[in-house]
Amino acid sequence: MKHLVILGAGTAGTMMANHLVSKLPKAEWKITIVDQYKIHYYQPGFLFLPFDIYTEDQVKKEGKKFIPKGVNYIQKKIERISPEANTVTLDADETLNYDILIVATGSKIAPEEIEGMAGPEWHKSIFDFYTYEGAKALRDKLRDWKGGKLVVHITEMPIKCPVAPLEFSFLADSYFKHKGMRDKVDITYVTPLDGAFTTPKAAQALHHLLEEKGIKEVTNFNIEHVDYDNHKIIDYAETEVDYDLLVTVPTNMGDEVIARSGMGDDLNYVPTHKATLQSKDYENVFVIGDATNVPTSKAGSVAHFEAEILTENILRYVAGKPLDAEFDGHANCFIETGGGKALLIDFNYDQEPVEGSFPFPGIGPLRLLKENRMNHMGKLAFRWVYWNMLLKGIPIPFVSSAMSEKGKKIEAIV
Amino acid sequence: MKKVIANKEIDVNEEGYLEDVSQWTKEVGTELAKEQGIDMTDKHWEVIDYLQDKYKNDEALSIRGIKKSGVINIKEFYDLFPGGPLKKSTLIAGIPKPKSCI
Numbered sequence: 001m002k003h004l005v006i007l008g009a010g011t012a013g014t015m016m017a018n019h020l021v022s023k024l025p026k027a028e029w030k031i032t033i034v035d036q037y038k039i040h041y042y043q044p045g046f047l048f049l050p051f052d053i054y055t056e057d058q059v060k061k062e063g064k065k066f067i068p069k070g071v072n073y074i075q076k077k078i079e080r081i082s083p084e085a086n087t088v089t090l091d092a093d094e095t096l097n098y099d100i101l102i103v104a105t106g107s108k109i110a111p112e113e114i115e116g117m118a119g120p121e122w123h124k125s126i127f128d129f130y131t132y133e134g135a136k137a138l139r140d141k142l143r144d145w146k147g148g149k150l151v152v153h154i155t156e157m158p159i160k161c162p163v164a165p166l167e168f169s170f171l172a173d174s175y176f177k178h179k180g181m182r183d184k185v186d187i188t189y190v191t192p193l194d195g196a197f198t199t200p201k202a203a204q205a206l207h208h209l210l211e212e213k214g215i216k217e218v219t220n221f222n223i224e225h226v227d228y229d230n231h232k233i234i235d236y237a238e239t240e241v242d243y244d245l246l247v248t249v250p251t252n253m254g255d256e257v258i259a260r261s262g263m264g265d266d267l268n269y270v271p272t273h274k275a276t277l278q279s280k281d282y283e284n285v286f287v288i289g290d291a292t293n294v295p296t297s298k299a300g301s302v303a304h305f306e307a308e309i310l311t312e313n314i315l316r317y318v319a320g321k322p323l324d325a326e327f328d329g330h331a332n333c334f335i336e337t338g339g340g341k342a343l344l345i346d347f348n349y350d351q352e353p354v355e356g357s358f359p360f361p362g363i364g365p366l367r368l369l370k371e372n373r374m375n376h377m378g379k380l381a382f383r384w385v386y387w388n389m390l391l392k393g394i395p396i397p398f399v400s401s402a403m404s405e406k407g408k409k410i411e412a413i414v
Numbered sequence: 415m416k417k418v419i420a421n422k423e424i425d426v427n428e429e430g431y432l433e434d435v436s437q438w439t440k441e442v443g444t445e446l447a448k449e450q451g452i453d454m455t456d457k458h459w460e461v462i463d464y465l466q467d468k469y470k471n472d473e474a475l476s477i478r479g480i481k482k483s484g485v486i487n488i489k490e491f492y493d494l495f496p497g498g499p500l501k502k503s504t505l506i507a508g509i510p511k512p513k514s515c516i
Contacts, residue, residue, distance in 0.1 A: 222477050236492045
């Protein structure tokens, strides 16, 4: 009996278990998935938790519910991967041998990377909203915050869901308007990039929205440390930004198990072939989702598109065929802009987000890079899609893993 | 677009970055630096060498990478290339402006 082991039962790992259980011959393959945590969080929901739009119960469920029958589920900490020996060591020295390994250990925030960030003011005047605990603490803070300088800040790229801090700023604008205290809150968006987003067309559209909502922008800000005594963030060029409430996206890093196993880069991401999702160093190790170093967004939609490609490639690998299914870097993200509206962006390794209609060319009903209500409804509906379709590996109708250029205003490259 | 610098015709994009790394010479680098208000010293060139090496090996450039480079610390990096150190130094090195990974 051969053994396929999946490390991590988050979005990507759970999807792979669901895809593979029906495709790998049961008589020949055993599938095991390992994750130390009991709870599966709907991470996109962490954006809504601080503003009392979602409740705690809407963003968490027991992880086991989403692991299909026929997959062996182990709830234990992973101590080390030994790719040379094809083994994984779990807590209490339990060892798993594998024929194929899928690394889906994700990424998480590392506030300790910046001096003064994870100090005594953490979750008091300095918050993250990338963890359940952080989002909840921030919600409690915002409920009776009297106003002042709100700074929304990105520490360094890459981060999970690069649009989330922008969405946070837009939703904060709406939230304080709704509470009748927008005039008491000064919102500043601080980024290490030279604009609101990583690509020019989207950066322009998002810059206008920030302006329209009276949100200030500080760009090219590479944070050096947080001076929590004086409520300031200071960058390497000695630029200072004052805050009363700092909402930061700390450095994002891959899991420590990747570092312990000596398999990662500077940020603990596993070097991965961007088209096939095979690891660069070991042919029977595949990587998916936030754990890879591939140059696209770290996002659930990306993991979803990757899962379709990776399933195909694993079946090819098992059959001894070349891995010719190719991932194009496709990402598809709703961007909440506040006031019940949202934008939608659709892009890949080569094509930046542009205007257009989605998923039906010329029809929509969703609009790319333009605010509307329909996009917002799409974003809210996505929570249901996530729990009921995405995790189970059910394809989303009309949205394929390869990005379509139809219905988009793409300028010819000269 | 075309640009003549250090008696050499080079192709640059609208932000002034070289389109073709092979057109780069040390003289071109020196002149591009002058346009940025920078007089090149040995330490500057050490950084440029490091960046060009990284680029040739297809490795992404980032502030974090500089921190771990062993060539220079970030404070010095800012002192040598004031304002946007990574942006200015890559322009002088004749390599593309680093795209932050999204």
